[in-house]
Amino acid sequence: xxxxxxxxxxxxxxxxxxxxxxxxxxxxxxxxxxxxxxxxxxxxxxxxxxxxxxxxxxxxxxxxxxxxxxxxxxxxxxxxxxxxxxxxxxxxxxxxxxxxxxxxxxxxxxxxxxxxxxxxxxxxxxxxxxxxxxxxxxxxxxxxxxxxxxxxxxxxxxxxxxxxxxxxxxxxxxxxxxxxxxxxxxxxxxxxxxxxxxxxxxxxxxxxxxxxxxxxxxxxxxxxxxxxxxxxxxxxxxxxxxxxxxxxxxxxxxxxxxxxxxxxxxxxxxxxxxxxxxxxxxxxxxxxxxxxxxxxxxxxxxxxxxxxxxxxxxxxxxxxxxxxxxxxxxxxxxxxxxxxxxxxxxxxxxxxxxxxxxxxxxxxxxxxxxxxxxxxxxxxxxxxxxxxxxxxxxxxxxxxxxxxxxxxxxxxxxxxxxxxxxxxxxxxxxxxxxxxxxxxxxxxxxxxxxxxxxxxxxxxxxxxxxxxxxxxxxxxxxxxxxxxxxxxxxxxxxxxxxxxxxxxxxxxxxxxxxxxxxxxxxxxxxxxxxxxxxxxxxxxxxxxxxxxxxxxxxxxxxxxxxxxxxxxx
Numbered sequence: 001x002x003x004x005x006x007x008x009x010x011x012x013x014x015x016x017x018x019x020x021x022x023x024x025x026x027x028x029x030x031x032x033x034x035x036x037x038x039x040x041x042x043x044x045x046x047x048x049x050x051x052x053x054x055x056x057x058x059x060x061x062x063x064x065x066x067x068x069x070x071x072x073x074x075x076x077x078x079x080x081x082x083x084x085x086x087x088x089x090x091x092x093x094x095x096x097x098x099x100x101x102x103x104x105x106x107x108x109x110x111x112x113x114x115x116x117x118x119x120x121x122x123x124x125x126x127x128x129x130x131x132x133x134x135x136x137x138x139x140x141x142x143x144x145x146x147x148x149x150x151x152x153x154x155x156x157x158x159x160x161x162x163x164x165x166x167x168x169x170x171x172x173x174x175x176x177x178x179x180x181x182x183x184x185x186x187x188x189x190x191x192x193x194x195x196x197x198x199x200x201x202x203x204x205x206x207x208x209x210x211x212x213x214x215x216x217x218x219x220x221x222x223x224x225x226x227x228x229x230x231x232x233x234x235x236x237x238x239x240x241x242x243x244x245x246x247x248x249x250x251x252x253x254x255x256x257x258x259x260x261x262x263x264x265x266x267x268x269x270x271x272x273x274x275x276x277x278x279x280x281x282x283x284x285x286x287x288x289x290x291x292x293x294x295x296x297x298x299x300x301x302x303x304x305x306x307x308x309x310x311x312x313x314x315x316x317x318x319x320x321x322x323x324x325x326x327x328x329x330x331x332x333x334x335x336x337x338x339x340x341x342x343x344x345x346x347x348x349x350x351x352x353x354x355x356x357x358x359x360x361x362x363x364x365x366x367x368x369x370x371x372x373x374x375x376x377x378x379x380x381x382x383x384x385x386x387x388x389x390x391x392x393x394x395x396x397x398x399x400x401x402x403x404x405x406x407x408x409x410x411x412x413x414x415x416x417x418x419x420x421x422x423x424x425x426x427x428x429x430x431x432x433x434x435x436x437x438x439x440x441x442x443x444x445x446x447x448x449x450x451x452x453x454x455x456x457x458x459x460x461x462x463x464x465x466x467x468x469x470x471x472x473x474x475x476x477x478x479x480x481x482x483x484x485x486x487x488x489x490x491x492x493x494x495x496x497x498x499x500x501x502x503x504x505x506x507x508x509x510x511x512x513x514x515x516x517x518x519x520x521x522x523x524x525x526x527x528x529x530x531x532x533x534x535x536x537x538x539x540x541x542x543x544x545x546x547x548x549x550x551x552x553x554x555x556x557x558x559x560x561x562x563x564x565x566x567x568x569x
Contacts, residue, residue, distance in 0.1 A: 043172065044172065044173070044176060046169075047168070047169035047170075047172045047173050048169075048173065050165060050166060050169045051076065051102060051166070051169050051170065051173065052069060052073070052076070053069065053106070054102040054103070054105055054106045054109075054166060054216070055073040055075055055076050055102070055213070055215075055216045056068055056069050056071055056073055056213055056215065056216075057069065057106075057109060058109075058215065059108070059109040059112035059113055059116070059122065059219060060112065060113060060116045060515075063208070065206060065209065067205045067206035067209045068206075068209050070205060071205060071209060071210065071211050071212070071213040072191055072194055072195045072198070072211055072212060072213060073213045073214070073215075073216060074195055074212065074213065074214045075214065075216045077188055077191055077192050077195060079094075079098055080177060080184065080188045081188050081192075082094065083095065083174045083177065083178070084177060084178065084181060084184060084185055084188070088178070091174055091178060092171065092174075094174070095167070095170040095171045095173075095174040096167055096170070096171070098170050099163075099166045099167030099168070099169065099170035099171065100163060100166070100167060101220075102166045102170070102216075103162050103163030103164075103165075103166035103167065104163065105216060105219065105220060106162055106166065107159055107162060107163070108123065108125075108219070109219070111123035112219075115128070115131075116515065117510075117511070117515075118314045118315060118510040118511060119131075119312070119313050119314040119315050119316070119510065120313040120314055120508075120513070120515060120516075120517070120519075121313065122222075124332065126334065127332035127333045127334050128332070128333065129333070130316075130333040130336075131315060131316065134315065134316075136148060136152070137366075139151060194211070195211075195212045196212075198210065198211035198212040199212035237335065237338035237339070237342070238338075238342060240328065241326075241328065241338075241339070241342045241343075241344045244327070244344065244345055245561065246345055246350060246561070246564050247345050251353040251354045251355060252354070253568065253569070254350050254351075254353060254354040254564065254568065255350060255351060255354045255356075255564070255567050255568070256354075256567070256568065256569050257531075257532070257535050257566070257567035257568070257569065258500060258532070258567050259420075260420055260498060261420055261498050261499070261500045261527075261529070261532070262413050262416050262420050262421045262422075262423075262498055262499050262500065263351065263356070263420075263421075263422045263423070263500045263502065264408070264413075264421075264422075264423050264425060264499070264500070264501050264502070265324075265347065265348075265422070265423065265424045265425070265502045265503075266424075266425045266426075266427060266487065266501065266502065266503040266504075267317065267320070267321055267324075267424075267425070267426050267427065267503075267504060267505070267506045268427050268430060268480070268483050268484070268487070268503055268504065268505050268506070269317060269426070269427055269428055269429070269430045269431040269483070269505075269506060270430050270431060270432065270476070270480065270505065270506070270507065270508070270509035270510070271430060271480055271483065271484075271504070271505030271506070271521060271522060272310075272505050272507060272508030272509050272513060272517075272520070272521050272522075273307060273505075273508065273517075273518060273520040273521060273522065274508055274509065274512065274513045274514075274517060275476075275477070275480050275505075275509075275522075276289075276522060276546070276547070277549075278512075280473055280477065281473075281476070281477045281480075284477055284478075284481055285477065285480060285481055285484065286546060288481050288484050288485055288488070289484065289544070289545040289546035290544070290545075290546055292484070292485075292487075292488035292545050293543075293544035293545045293546060295488065295492060296488065296491060296492065296495075296526065296545075297544075299492060299495065299528075300528055301491060301495050301526060301527070301528045302526070302527060302528070302530060302533050302543070303524055303525065303526045303527075303533075303543070303544055303545050304524070304525055304533055304536060304539070304541040304542065304543060304544075305522060305523065305524040305525075305541055305542045305544060305545055305546060305547035305551065306522075306523055306539065306540075306541040306542065306547050306551040306552045306553070306554070307520040307521065307522055307523065307547055307551055307552070307553040307554070308324075308504060308520065308521055308523050308553070308554055308555070308556040308559060309518070309519050309520055309521075309553055309554070309555050309556055310323075310505070310506065310507045310508070310519045310520070310521050310556050311323040311329055311330055311331040311519075311556050311557065312331060312506070312507045312519075313507055313508050313513075313519050314507060314508060314509065314510035314511075314513065315507065315510055316507065317426070317506040317507065318336060319331060319332070319333075319336055320506040320507055320521075320556060321424070321426065321506060322336055322339055322340075323556045323557050324347070324504070324556055324557075324559055324560065325346040325347050325348060325376070325424070325560065326339055326344050326345075326346055326557075326560065327344075327557055327558070327559070327560030327561050328344065328557055329555070329556075329557045330557075339375070340371045340372065340374070340375040341371075341375075342375075346375075346376060346560075347422075347560050347563070347564075348360075348376055348378060348422060348424060349376070349377070350564055351422035352377075352378075352379070352422070355419070355420075356419070356420050356421060356422040357379045357380070357412075357416070357419045357420070357421050357422070358376075358377075358378040358379050358380075358421075358422050358423070359378055359379065359380045359381075359382070359408070359412050359421055359422070359423040359424070360373075360376060360378040360380070360381045360382065360423070360424050361382045361387075361404060361407075361408050361423055361424065361425040361426070362381075362382070362383050362424075362426045363382070363383065363384055363387055363389070363397075363398050363399050363403075363404050363426070363428055364383075364384070364396075364397075364398060364426060364428045364431070365383035365384060366383065366384045366385065366398065369383070376424075378424075380412065382407070382408075382411075384398045384399070387399070387404075387407055388407060388448060388449075389403055389407075389448065389449045390448040390449050390450050391403065391448070391449030391450055391451070391452040391453055392452060392453055392455070392456050393456070394429065394436055394437060394438055394455070394456055394459075395433050395434075395435065395436065395462050396428065396431045396432065396433065397428040397429045397431055397437075398428060399428075399449060399452075400429055400438035400449075400452055400455075400486075401427045401428070401429040401430075401438075401482070401483050401486040401487075402438065402440055402441065402443075402446060402486050402489075402490075403446055403449045403452070404425060404427060404428075405425070405486065405487075405490045406443060406446040408423060408425060409490075409494050413494070413499070416498075420498070427483055427486075429479060429482055429483050429486070430476075430479045430480045430482070430483040431479075432476075432509070432510060432511070433462035433465060433466060433472075433475070434465070434472070434475035434476050434478070434479035435459055435460050435461070435462055435465045435471075435475040435479070436455065436456045436457075436458070436459020436460060436461070436462075437459060437475070437478060437479045437482055438452055438455045438482065439455060439482065440482075440485060440486060440489055443489070443490075443493050443494075460475075472511060472512060473512050476509055476511075476512045480509075484545075487501070487503055488545070491526055495526075495528055496528060497528050497529050498529075499526075499527070499528065500525070500526070500527045500529075500532055501524075501525070501526040501527070502523070502524070502525050502526075503523070503524055503526070504521055504522060504523035504524070505521030505522055505523075506521065507519070507521060508520075508521070518553075520553055521556075522547050523547075523559070524545050524547070525541075526545075535566045535567060536566050539552065539562075539566075540552050
């Protein structure tokens with residue numbers, strides 16, 4: 001006969017699930033306690049995974065694989081061994097500090113991942129903040145100010161959440177380890193032996209993924225070393241800028257080989273070597289360049305082409321522009337800022353000194369640029385606000401390249417009889433997101449740009465294109481093709497004996513250029529007067545608009561001096 005004390009146990013044993021299945025396992029615990037225990041296990045697993053992700057995840061998507069996350073991080077073993085011997089208060093302090101460090105490390109990895117994917121470089125903690133301003137401007141052009149503010153707010157909240165959750169994860173794991181000190185010590189000891197053995201014998205869980213991991217410490221060290229390097233230039237920038245063979249050259253000894261010519265230096269956004277080498281881009285772009293060469297040749301206009309190795313990759317166009325203009329290697333924001341504070345002679349400055357009217361045509365600029373105007377000091381400056389455009393925008397591009405050239409022709413080149421013009425023109429139609437994009441119209445109908453009104457609506461919205469990697473590649477190809485056709489058409493329509501066009505890419509395009517690619521961009525000089533091209537016949541450049549694969553590759557900062565030397569007398 002069963003006593004009364006056995007009845008509750010019997011009733012609990014007979015409890016079944018709502019669908020009449022087997023009894024719920026309760027381990028002798030009441031239901032709320034069971035739920036609490038399960039939740040605790042889940043939280044511990046999530047905390048462990050979060051910390052392991054911070055320690056083991058690479059900072060480059062190309063290196064990411066599941067194998068990367070199942071290795072043994074030496075940093076985790078060191079921290080675990082350390083906290084196991086600390087008193088409670090010190091343990092909590094260490095947990096918070098390590099959590100903050102891991103949170104910041106995770107954010108740095110996220111930045112590195114984005115920079116590798118677009119700029120083929122890790123994020124530089126000192127110099128690369130300027131890219132965020134450019135990114136915000138780009139985003140505002142795509143989704144408007146309200147959408148941009150929402151995205152930025154979401155990014156800030158997410159960044160704070162990463163750091164907070166990392167701290168909470170470390171507090172939980174150290175508390176659990178301290179509460180099971182004997183078992184935790186054994187685990188750390190076993191994993192420590194495994195790490196040492198695998199490190200000695202170079203054991204890999206997959207190619208390039210050693211079991212004995214130490215990439216978190218290596219990444220932190222690299223970042224600190226980069227910061228140290230950035231903060232101390234080996235030589236003051238002013239000394240480097242002063243080393244200029246043309247600084248003291250009188251104006252009457254500069255550019256005599258171009259006297260009377262209108263010279264247009266044109267940067268084609270994202271026109272990189274990949275456009276000529278990639279099997280998906282090359283057939284269309286190559287055909288356009290080859291056809292353009294034949295068309296110009298039939299009109300008595302020649303060209304020579306080669307490559308420059310850009311100082312930037314995937315973005316930072318201003319770095320490339322200033323490198324070409326100054327003849328100095330400007331590959332980060334600090335050097336750029338230092339350049340703008342200097343009195344370095346630029347290409348535009350050399351032309352101005354020699355008697356040309358200098359013009360800056362920068363349609364992407366929508367705000368004041370006092371530091372740039374002070375440094376380049378052009379005689380005329382056109383940006384989006386005073387260029388007279390009354391047509392629609394095309395995603396990032398404020399106006400089609402054709403309008404940019406049409407305005408330059410009407411306002412400056414056609415009025416250059418008394419004084420020749422040297423113009424820098426920064427084209428934007430081939431800037432990401434590359435859709436919607438314009439098409440060419442009759443030059444005589446360009447007017448104030450109203451004729452372009454129907455064109456954006458006929459194209460595909462950026463958000464639709466950027467959902468499909470193949471569409472992104474097609475959009476880049478077609479946008480670059482449009483910019484090149486615009487250049488060719490402009491020379492056909494307005495080219496005369498006094499026009500010299502120098503056009504080049506600023507950098508390889510983001511997203512569509514494979515990682516590890518060279519930084520090369522094509523460069524071409526176009527002229528109807530054969531004497532112009534005769535002066536560079538010794539450069540070994542390819543005849544025509546399409547540089548051969550074996551065409552010379554110069555560093556971008558060498559172009560200024562070579563150009564000034566070739567046309568000095």
